[in-house]
Amino acid sequence: MELIRFDRRFFPFELQRVADEMVPRAKEALQSIKEKTCQGMEWTGWFDFPRQRGFSMARDIRDFQSRLDVHYDLVLVIGVGGSYLGSRAVAEALTHEYAPLVGRQGRRGSGALVAYAGHHLSEASIVELIDLLERHQPVVNVISKSGTTTEPSVAFRIIRSYMEQRFGKREASRRIIATTDPHKGALGSLAAEHGYHTFIVPPDMGGRYSVLSAVGLVPLALAGFSIEDVLEGAEGVFADLRRDTATLTAHPVTQYAVCRQAAQEAGKRMEIMAFQEPKLGYLVHWWRHLFGESEGKDGRGLYPSGMQFTTDLHSLGQYIQQGPRDLLETFLVFEESRATDSFNVERRVRIPHMTDNADELGYLEGRFVEELNVAAMEATKVAHCDGGVPCLEIRCHRLNERSLGALFAFFQTSCAVSALLQGVNPFDQPGVETYKENFFGLLGKPGFEDLGASLRKRL
Amino acid sequence: MELIRFDRRFFPFELQRVADEMVPRAKEALQSIKEKTCQGMEWTGWFDFPRQRGFSMARDIRDFQSRLDVHYDLVLVIGVGGSYLGSRAVAEALTHEYAPLVGRQGRRGSGALVAYAGHHLSEASIVELIDLLERHQPVVNVISKSGTTTEPSVAFRIIRSYMEQRFGKREASRRIIATTDPHKGALGSLAAEHGYHTFIVPPDMGGRYSVLSAVGLVPLALAGFSIEDVLEGAEGVFADLRRDTATLTAHPVTQYAVCRQAAQEAGKRMEIMAFQEPKLGYLVHWWRHLFGESEGKDGRGLYPSGMQFTTDLHSLGQYIQQGPRDLLETFLVFEESRATDSFNVERRVRIPHMTDNADELGYLEGRFVEELNVAAMEATKVAHCDGGVPCLEIRCHRLNERSLGALFAFFQTSCAVSALLQGVNPFDQPGVETYKENFFGLLGKPGFEDLGASLRKRL
Numbered sequence: 051m052e053l054i055r056f057d058r059r060f061f062p063f064e065l066q067r068v069a070d071e072m073v074p075r076a077k078e079a080l081q082s083i084k085e086k087t088c089q090g091m092e093w094t095g096w097f098d099f100p101r102q103r104g105f106s107m108a109r110d111i112r113d114f115q116s117r118l119d120v121h122y123d124l125v126l127v128i129g130v131g132g133s134y135l136g137s138r139a140v141a142e143a144l145t146h147e148y149a150p151l152v153g154r155q156g157r158r159g160s161g162a163l164v165a166y167a168g169h170h171l172s173e174a175s176i177v178e179l180i181d182l183l184e185r186h187q188p189v190v191n192v193i194s195k196s197g198t199t200t201e202p203s204v205a206f207r208i209i210r211s212y213m214e215q216r217f218g219k220r221e222a223s224r225r226i227i228a229t230t231d232p233h234k235g236a237l238g239s240l241a242a243e244h245g246y247h248t249f250i251v252p253p254d255m256g257g258r259y260s261v262l263s264a265v266g267l268v269p270l271a272l273a274g275f276s277i278e279d280v281l282e283g284a285e286g287v288f289a290d291l292r293r294d295t296a297t298l299t300a301h302p303v304t305q306y307a308v309c310r311q312a313a314q315e316a317g318k319r320m321e322i323m324a325f326q327e328p329k330l331g332y333l334v335h336w337w338r339h340l341f342g343e344s345e346g347k348d349g350r351g352l353y354p355s356g357m358q359f360t361t362d363l364h365s366l367g368q369y370i371q372q373g374p375r376d377l378l379e380t381f382l383v384f385e386e387s388r389a390t391d392s393f394n395v396e397r398r399v400r401i402p403h404m405t406d407n408a409d410e411l412g413y414l415e416g417r418f419v420e421e422l423n424v425a426a427m428e429a430t431k432v433a434h435c436d437g438g439v440p441c442l443e444i445r446c447h448r449l450n451e452r453s454l455g456a457l458f459a460f461f462q463t464s465c466a467v468s469a470l471l472q473g474v475n476p477f478d479q480p481g482v483e484t485y486k487e488n489f490f491g492l493l494g495k496p497g498f499e500d501l502g503a504s505l506r507k508r509l
Numbered sequence: 510m511e512l513i514r515f516d517r518r519f520f521p522f523e524l525q526r527v528a529d530e531m532v533p534r535a536k537e538a539l540q541s542i543k544e545k546t547c548q549g550m551e552w553t554g555w556f557d558f559p560r561q562r563g564f565s566m567a568r569d570i571r572d573f574q575s576r577l578d579v580h581y582d583l584v585l586v587i588g589v590g591g592s593y594l595g596s597r598a599v600a601e602a603l604t605h606e607y608a609p610l611v612g613r614q615g616r617r618g619s620g621a622l623v624a625y626a627g628h629h630l631s632e633a634s635i636v637e638l639i640d641l642l643e644r645h646q647p648v649v650n651v652i653s654k655s656g657t658t659t660e661p662s663v664a665f666r667i668i669r670s671y672m673e674q675r676f677g678k679r680e681a682s683r684r685i686i687a688t689t690d691p692h693k694g695a696l697g698s699l700a701a702e703h704g705y706h707t708f709i710v711p712p713d714m715g716g717r718y719s720v721l722s723a724v725g726l727v728p729l730a731l732a733g734f735s736i737e738d739v740l741e742g743a744e745g746v747f748a749d750l751r752r753d754t755a756t757l758t759a760h761p762v763t764q765y766a767v768c769r770q771a772a773q774e775a776g777k778r779m780e781i782m783a784f785q786e787p788k789l790g791y792l793v794h795w796w797r798h799l800f801g802e803s804e805g806k807d808g809r810g811l812y813p814s815g816m817q818f819t820t821d822l823h824s825l826g827q828y829i830q831q832g833p834r835d836l837l838e839t840f841l842v843f844e845e846s847r848a849t850d851s852f853n854v855e856r857r858v859r860i861p862h863m864t865d866n867a868d869e870l871g872y873l874e875g876r877f878v879e880e881l882n883v884a885a886m887e888a889t890k891v892a893h894c895d896g897g898v899p900c901l902e903i904r905c906h907r908l909n910e911r912s913l914g915a916l917f918a919f920f921q922t923s924c925a926v927s928a929l930l931q932g933v934n935p936f937d938q939p940g941v942e943t944y945k946e947n948f949f950g951l952l953g954k955p956g957f958e959d960l961g962a963s964l965r966k967r968l
Contacts, residue, residue, distance in 0.1 A: 182611070207861050402670045430947070
């Protein structure tokens with residue numbers, strides 16, 4: 051069975067035609083990614099990464115793990131944006147919702163919990179994270195190419211100080227693992243000085259395309275997930291795409307890209323990614339980052355928004371059904387989303403029998419709840435399509451490391467093709483510096499004093 | 510100090526002028542809400558609710574609590590949409606991020622944890638919820654006007670069955686509290702039959718305007734929050750609005766409504782609500798429901814989207830800075846968001862000193878992290894304004910029950926005014942039935958067989 055299937059039957063015929071006309075250009079774009087001749091070609095290392103470097107890197111990670119001589123039951127990931135969203139997408143999708151409470155029962159492999167820092171500047175969150183650390187034996191994976199991005203640097207100062215006080219400098223150094231640029235940058239220097247074990251942020255991929263490198267896979271390995279399955283799922287997609295581009299007209303990567311751009315050309319302004327499991331929230335955060343930062347430039351780009359169904363049908367369903375007709379909606383459907391190879395196999399839940407039928411659910415007795423969830427996605431797709439929203443569907447069979455790996459490869463490639471169709475560089479982010487400079491100005495960073503003074507006059 | 514301040518200095522002058530021209534109409538709209546003569550007037554009971562019924566209802570809730578003769582340490586809220594988003598907004602904003610783990614230290618008053626069900630159809634989530642319940646002594650508050658909405662009904666069947674098996678029918682009935690229509694509806698009948706204590710869903714307000722009624726306040730009281738403070742914060746805003754409407758030109762309720770509609774008239778399609786604390790996520794979910802369902806009709810309405818800063822600046826900052834110029838951005842700023850009257854007072858975190866300065870943060874040593882967080886909001890507001898995004902600011906001093914109550918009253922009233930300015934009924938939701946009927950059809954509900962058959966042909 052294919053890991054990812056794509057369905058455009060609820061995408062209007064006139065848009066399908068526009069999409070079909072874009073296919074030759076999409077294939078050129080795909081070819082240029084494969085040949086590393088596209089815009090931003092120096093950032094396309096992710097495409098061949100699993101095959102050329104990924105599996106050997108995974109062996110290095112496993113080797114490191116087998117030699118790691120500290121006991122740990124919590125992995126703290128310090129990173130922001132692409133440095134944590136990918137690993138968090140996998141960890142949250144496949145972890146018990148109440149993992150801190152239920153212990154090993156809700157966790158895989160090593161049984162370690164995963165926690166996150168360095169992606170915000172919330173003092174309350176840092177205080178509460180310390181409470182969590184106090185109750186565990188943590189290892190820390192700090193992930194930053196440069197080592198000077200404000201949020202992870204602030205968090206790492208605080209956590210490093212905490213770890214050294216708690217464990218002493220020597221053991222703290224064994225419990226800290228740095229993923230960073232091996233040759234330059236602050237974190238690399240710190241790691242060398244303190245003897246932290248180091249993994250490499252590959253130089254030929256940006257943060258939002260880096261989940262399949264050490265950036266995403268080191269914390270997942272430490273937390274007991276199968277990084278080999280993630281890589282195999284991804285490489286399945288990449289291997290498929292390596293065959294003759296001419297044969298790839300109907301491929302999900304091509305189709306998703308042309309349908310999105312056809313929708314944008316027809317005036318759609320936003321893409322809603324609808325998903326049916328609460329645990330997929332971070333996968334969709336990762337997707338928002340990937341597409342928003344790759345395409346949101348030159349005054350263009352579909353705004354990527356996530357919606358959890360059926361939950362959000364009870365808050366934003368009205369808007370989707372009858373608000374402005376500038377939406378594209380993509381349904382991300384898992385036929386088996388109970389992570390069945392994980393902890394909760396054999397614990398299916400059926401609608402129980404009740405002697406009274408006051409709630410009018412009698413007709414559902416004995417059915418599995420998951421059946422209802424999948425049916426709700428189908429019902430909604432038809433309703434929204436009939437309401438004037440073009441709908442696409444991305445369908446996977448089972449939620450696990452392999453399908454998540456495949457989705458990473460699928461979305462990354464399709465996003466790059468889609469951005470190239472739109473005519474922008476999929477791999478840069480020229481607009482992210484402005485607020486950072488203002489921030490340095492307001493905080494009084496040396497070199498930004500004049501900017502700070504002029505900002506304070508405006509505030 | 511005013512609980513809520515509104516700032517439009519970073520909203521372009523030409524839009525300010527359009528907004529000013531709408532003020533007379535906004536005042537008429539506000540007056541029509543106060544006098545219950547507006548569109549949907551039968552749903553305006555929320556405006557006078559705290560004063561006329563709220564405080565006496567709060568006493569009833571406290572009285573019930575004092576007579577509740579079961580030990581509990583977990584409150585399970587079963588409800589969807591407006592039945593849980595409001596109470597969850599307060600509970601999450603004021604609860605320790607790792608509450609299940611840290612015990613009473615991270616909780617208020619009764620020290621009970623709050624959990625949620627009935628807002629999705631995820632089988633995995635239900636399985637994992639049972640794991641949570643097994644480790645606690647739960648009480649259940651099931652909230653549904655009708656008692657036949659699919660998600661809460663499914664969850665309540667499963668949980669009722671669980672509670673009866675675990676505690677026996679008699680004790681289960683003492684542990685289940687129903688908030689529902691007192692005169693008709695399935696849940697009311699069930700409650701009467703089984704002797705559940707019952708609170709009233711007021712007949713004159715819709716779900717998204719009901720947080721200040723028993724719908725929102727019963728679970729909050731059971732979990733140890735000050736519902737009196739929530740009501741007082743809200744009533745402060747309502748009392749202020751009861752004075753002569755002519756004097757309310759500069760009032761935040763008027764100003765937020767006219768600025769939003771001026772932005773929509775100028776072609777803006779989306780409002781981003783930017784917030785600086787992870788714990789405010791559910792407050793912003795509640796806001797999305799309120800505005801999306803009130804205004805998203807007749808092909809119009811700003812799409813409400815939440816962004817957590819600085820986190821999302823590292824994923825969607827690029828899009829905001831350089832994507833399509835159809836955004837309005839509202840900054841929700843708390844000057845003190847550490848919930849200082851709660852558990853983590855006296856635990857401030859400063860940037861620690863480090864002998865090396867590899868991370869270039871030396872200039873920040875000794876500063877509180879919260880200072881950085883507030884400065885980041887300011888820096889971003891200026892950057893996005895300079896990039897062509899009109900920016901508004903809603904500013905509160907301290908995050909607690911009182912300010913959250915005030916925000917509920919502020920947003921509800923401003924939303925109703927804004928929807929009336931847009932020319933739609935703020936209180937109906939005519940578009941939410943389509944997918945439900947399709948859903949019944951696909952599941953084979955009696956009476957929907959023909960629809961089911963025709964849908965299956967299309968799928």
